[in-house]
Amino acid sequence: MKRFLATAGCAAALSLASLGLASAAPPPALAPLPSADIAYSKFVLANGLTLIVHEDHKAPIVAVNIWYHTGSKNEPPGRTGFAHLFEHLMFGGSANYPQVWFKAMERVGGTDINGTTYYDRTNFFETVPTAALDMTLWLESDRMGHLLDKFDEKVLTTQRGVVENEKRQDENQPYAISDDVITRSVWPAGHPYSHTVIGEMQDLDAAAVKDVKDWFSKYYGPTNAVIVLAGDITPEEAKAKVEKYFGEIPPGPPVVHQKVWIAKRTGSQVASVRDRVPLARLYKIWNTPEVGSADDDYLVLLSDVLVGDKTSRLYKRMVYADQTATDVSATVDEREIASLFDVEMTAKPGVSLETLDKAFREELARLLRDGPTAEEVERVKTARVSGIIQGLQRVGGFGGKSDLLASGYTLEGSPDAFKTRLARIEAATPADLKAAGQRWLSDGDFTLQVTPFPDYQASDKPADRSALPAPAAIKAPKFVKFERATLSNGLKLIVAERHDNPSISLHLVADAGYASDQGGKAGAAGLTMRLMPDGTDRLDALQISARLSELGASLSASAGRDTSEIDLSALSARLDPALDLFADVLLRPAFREADIEREKALQIAQIQQDKDDPVQMTLRVLPPLVYGPGHAYAAPLDGLGDEASVTALTREDLVRDYQTWLRPNAATLIVVGDTTLAEIRPKLEARLAAWKPAPVPAKNIAPVSPPAEPRVFLMDKPGALQSVILAAIPAPPRNDPDHQAIKVMNTALGGAFNSRLNMNLREDKHWAYGAGSFDVDARGPGLFIAYAPVETDKTAESFAEVRRELAGIVGERPVTQAETDFAHASMVNALAGEWETNAAVAGSLDAIATYGLADDYFDTLPARIEAITPADAEKAAKRVVQPDRMTWIIAGDRKAIEPGLKALGLKVQVLDADGKPIP
Known part of the structure; x- marks a missing residue:
């Protein structure tokens, strides 16, 4: 992360x-902000599936973004966490492709591959080369229409274990307890938002195959979904392809969607909780209107006035002037039927939360009494509009064109809802923001020291599901x-x-x-x-x-x-x-x-x-x-x-x-x-011109050798729910001729979802939410790191498994031809969408400048990757992965994990948080 x-x-x-910049004259008038638009076509298939298409031929890629209008707010009591569980089940394979989803996506060079669940929606998205679109739509439609055909207890057990490890990993982070406390405190019992998205462990443990099948059948039909295709495709092509793969799927039952339920509170409530964190933090929460409402947009701007840039009121007061806080934030957690206005303030060491609370109340009272200034409003309006416009460089991913179209349609009923927001933002006045603040932030604060459908029909022309469609020839990427x-x-x-x-x-x-x-x-x-x-x-x-x-x-x-x-x-x-x-x-x-x-x-x-x-x-x-x-x-x-x-x-x-x-x-x-x-x-x-040249000193970035034998260090984190295992060794510099061979090897070992480490500890053992390996680039010796955050009671066993995988790739289980072929495809095909944004292009040019790479480095990169053989990957592995000379660090509850590590015959040295030995 x-x-x-x-x-x-x-x-x-x-x-x-x-x-x-003349000191006396005022700055010249600024050019007006550019307008923002996303041209789209909208279709509704016979089975009720909504298709939205945006045509953009800048790069040979298409973003695929499917939103299901269901989230944790649809979960009944005793079934919390089902929406999030199903997000993971959707990645575990479907009837006609009973394999991990990421395997197919990574092979064709998919990027921005993910799925997310929130209170109101579950979405799945990926950006793929145009030539792989048929394959991707086949896969997406197979899990929409055929996920349950071969669903069984084994699949449920695997993904439930993954979700439970994600829950443990999240709860192992500082301040994690705040989400649960706030959720239970600001929503009344029975409100759709009154439990967290990830759910309760006992509900996940109790989930049966029938429960899961019933949930899917109810919420994952075409009538409850929208698919957005944005990129290198025409509306006509998109409609034909989506009808081909999705048209056969039955509509699904009508779904009841809760309308606005803001649950505005009165008075002030306070809760306090202790957690293992280094600094105290203050949360202030108000219940506010739903996304898409005028007051929601005004409150978003008002949150920026409070904390948007360094001139914003809370930052200027607390971080800059008083220096009582290390950081402050103000956001609106926007949701479909109600939102939350959330302010967070982290106290500087030695500063009481009462001090922060007093300063905050003074600033909020002043803002609600006088309203923001015209200059403040113009700044926050410009920042919001500029952010949206620059996000339109991308067709996929968070904030990209497909994301805006899908979210607008799902949550606000219109693909171009963002245009309504932009128009409202541009027209907003200080009086609008002041009035909205007075309506919603004057009372009801919580302080912490959560229609019938038409008759649709399925197509009588089912897609061929005997085999996954092979992608067409993917265009060679061009830098x-x-x-x-x-x-x-x-x-x-x-x-x-x-x-x-x-x-x-x-x-x-x-x-x-x-x-x-x-x-x-x-x-x-x-x-x-x-x-x-x-x-x-x-x-x-x-x-x-x-x-x-x-x-x-x-x-x-x-x-x-x-x-x-x-x-x-x-x-x-x-x-x-x-x-x-x-x-x-x-x-x-x-x-x-x-x-x-x-x-x-x-x-x-x-x-x-x-x-x-x-x-x-x-x-x-x-x-x-x-x-x-x-x-x-x-x-x-x-x-x-x-x-x-x-x-x-x-x-x-x-x-x-x-x-x-x-x-x-x-x-x-x-x-x-x-x-x-x-x-x-x-x-x-x-x-x-006034920036003058001068020599700069040399830095000691000489090669270093790993230790003659493995070293194991332990860092104590009492009460930790997970242990973090790291194994590291010096690696060649970034400009080393074997760099891409090392990447191919690492793709097999821990650099992809279906890599050995991740499939072992996540998918097979269910001991980790994710495990893998990566290299840290450098002009001098880099770092190669394998990692695994695992359940505390499986620390020793996980250590042994990581060590076994490291030993295997340089010993009895070298990189195979199949793994090499997969790495070729994944690494080369991903380049098609690698340079979509200005920042991404600048990053690659940075690599050329920083590491002395040839100007045609990225032009020749595909051919160089595809020339790497299993023997090259094996050589790279032996050069980098040396299990008997690695440095291991494990962070976890010492009392719980040290005995098991010593039982493996390990000589463990305990370190404090500064890396100094503890006897």
Whole structure:
């Protein structure tokens, strides 16, 4: 389940005029926001199935998105969790394809493959190469119409085990208890939303085959579903294909859909609960109107006024000014028959929840009394509209075109409901937001210290289900064409034109990253970057945040392992003022002491939270154990450093970090989107000329050897419901010639859903919600990691199984031809949808720049992958997977798991949360 400063020299050399930002004159009027639309065709089959089609031939892919109008709110008492259970059952195979769904999808290079369940709907979606659409529709229709034909107790037991492990995994996370407490507290007994989506363990245990069959038969018919096809297809082609595969399926019974039931409360209720978390958190909840209502849209905007950017009221008060909270959020949990207005505030160490509550009540009372300002409303409106428009780069996935069409139809009765929302947002006034807030947020708060159908008929032309349709020849993926240039200061420039969406992404990648902390103070690189958008010589953090909101742009800065990055996403109509701000942030950061102290406190708070999270705590201590002292990569994988190192950081340290590492001659600026090299180059020359080159130091990223024998470390997390098992070893750098062979090998071992580790521990044993392996790319030695979050009482057995799988792939069970063929298909076919968004293209160009890959690397990648043989994969496995030389870390309840580990003959060393040995 990644900010900057300026030197006095840079600041002096760069005038406001050179940035195009005169100090006296007001900024020029902004170009209007572009309009948003998704053209679609709608059909209703004879059996009642609704089909919505959007034609988009930008890439040879089609997004398939099916929404069933059923979720946890349809579950009767004693049957909670059924909707979510069925989401998993739908992935377990159907009558004519009794195999795991992901196997077929990954082979053809499907992306955005998932299913989700919420209170009102269950959806399944994938984006596939156009040539694989028939196969995908056959599979989707087979599980809609034929899931129960061969359904039995074994299938139920397998997927019930997966769901129960997901429940344990979720409940093992900090603050997990809040969902259950809030759900039971804010909804009256009997309300459809009065239990959680994942349900109760006893209900899942009691589920019988008949119960499950009855549930499916009632809710998963064509009349209760909508299918959206978006992408490289015409409406006529889509209708013919959907009728072919879905037309034979009987309509299903009428389904009763609960109408609006807001359950507005009066008075104030308070509940408190204790949990194993590092920081106290305050929740404030109100019951509010359903999605699609005018007040819902106004409340969404009002939530952004409270917490949208750094100028928002709660962030500015609690995080920036008072510095009493480490983070705050305000959202509207939008649902079909009622919603929840949710504010969350996490206290800074030593700050009481009463302090947060008092500040929150003051800010809310002021907002409800006076309303938001016109400037606030314009900022939040622009941010919302811009977010929707930029999401339309994609045909699939969350927020993509198919998702908007399906959700609008299912929950609001119209595929283009998003247009109603956009129009309402654009027309919203401060008075609208104030009135909605007064109606719904003045009372009823909960504080925590949840029609008859027409007669349809099935088609008499059933689809051939004797075999899964083979996909047609999938088009060879093509990487974007790009141009290179170098600015006068040595900054390398890469520009890729894409004119299908009125947006532009800038991605600056500099040779710095966490590795540059070597020899300095751990956590400095990340803190330096996080401070970048916090202030320049002429703007503070709040002014920068406000300007971004006005522009409908986003800007972030982060540090990774080898590089530090600044990302700007902007609308092409407002590129010039966005570039002005980008240059100001890059060249004139202020490093104000107040900003430094605030960000240090937030970084320390994040470290404390990571040390309490069972996965993050292992990833923090892993690199020092693998790389050893003195290596540039021997720092926590989150790059945050430790409490002592961050506390000791001074302004001088951060200025030195910026002056040393952020240099144009050691950086590349990648531009992707609605522009050209001829247009963007002079704009950048004018704004970045004052950024001066200088040498940057070398980093110790030399190769390292694994230990001579395996090491096993244990981190105690008392009361943990699961144990997290990690096994790690140094791996070759990203530009190694065997990189793709390692990827092929890893696809078989743990990199795909149907990989050995996942099928063993999830599908066969039911001990884990998911298990797998992956490699961490680096300029120097990378990391290869196998992982398995497992049931506490199966920790030792799971350790043995992971070790057995690692040994098998380099021993008696090398990668087979079938696994190699699957990896070829999965890796190559996935490239068809790999570069759908500007950010995705920029990411691949980043890899070319960062790791020194050839300019034609992605053009030749398919052929190179397909040339990899089982022998190549076996060689790669033996090079990387060395079970007898790996470093193991297990996080869990020591009292419960240590005896079993020692019974395996393991010599276990216990570590504290900082990775220091405990006797």
